[in-house]
Amino acid sequence: MxxxxxxxxxxxxxxxxxxxxxxxxxxxxxxxxxxxxxxxxxxxxxxxxxxxxxxxAKAPAVQEAWRSDGAAFFQRRGRKASGSSGSDGQGAGAGRASDAQS
CATH class of the missing domain: 1.20.5 (Single alpha-helices involved in coiled-coils or other helix-helix interfaces)
Known part of the structure; x- marks a missing residue:
C-alpha cells in the first residue's frame, strides 16, 4: 500500500x-x-x-568594475583576518563575495 x-x-x-x-x-x-x-x-x-x-549598474563594464572592487575588498579583509587568531572575516567574506557575483 x-x-x-x-x-x-x-x-x-x-x-x-x-x-x-x-x-x-x-x-x-x-x-x-x-x-x-x-x-x-x-x-x-x-x-x-x-x-x-x-x-x-545597467552597463556591463560598470558592473565588472564594481565586482572586481568588491572581490579586492574581501581579499584584503581575508588577509587581515588570517593574520589574527580568529577567522572572522576570511571564511564568511569569501563566501559573500562569490554570492555577489552570481
Whole structure:
C-alpha cells in the first residue's frame, strides 16, 4: 500500500525554508553594510546611494568594475583576518563575495 503524502506539511516545510533563507540573506546584507563602514551613513543617504547604483549598474563594464572592487575588498579583509587568531572575516567574506557575483 502506498504511503499518503502530506502536502500541507511539505508546503509548510518549504515555506519555513524560504523564510529562513530570506532572513539569512537580510542578515548577510546587514553584515556587508557594517563591514564596508556604510552603517555610519544615515538611512536616507544609504538608500539614495543604492538607488543611484541601481540606475548606473545597467552597463556591463560598470558592473565588472564594481565586482572586481568588491572581490579586492574581501581579499584584503581575508588577509587581515588570517593574520589574527580568529577567522572572522576570511571564511564568511569569501563566501559573500562569490554570492555577489552570481
Amino acid at each position: 502506498r504511503k499518503v503524502r502530506d502536502y500541507d506539511a511539505e508546503l509548510k516545510a518549504l515555506n519555513d525554508k524560504a523564510r529562513a533563507l530570506k532572513a539569512q540573506k537580510i542578515q548577510q546584507l546587514g553584515e556587508l553594510v557594517a563591514a564596508t563602514g556604510a552603517d555610519a551613513l544615515d538611512t536616507g543617504t544609504l538608500v539614495g546611494g543604492l538607488l543611484h547604483i541601481l540606475k548606473e
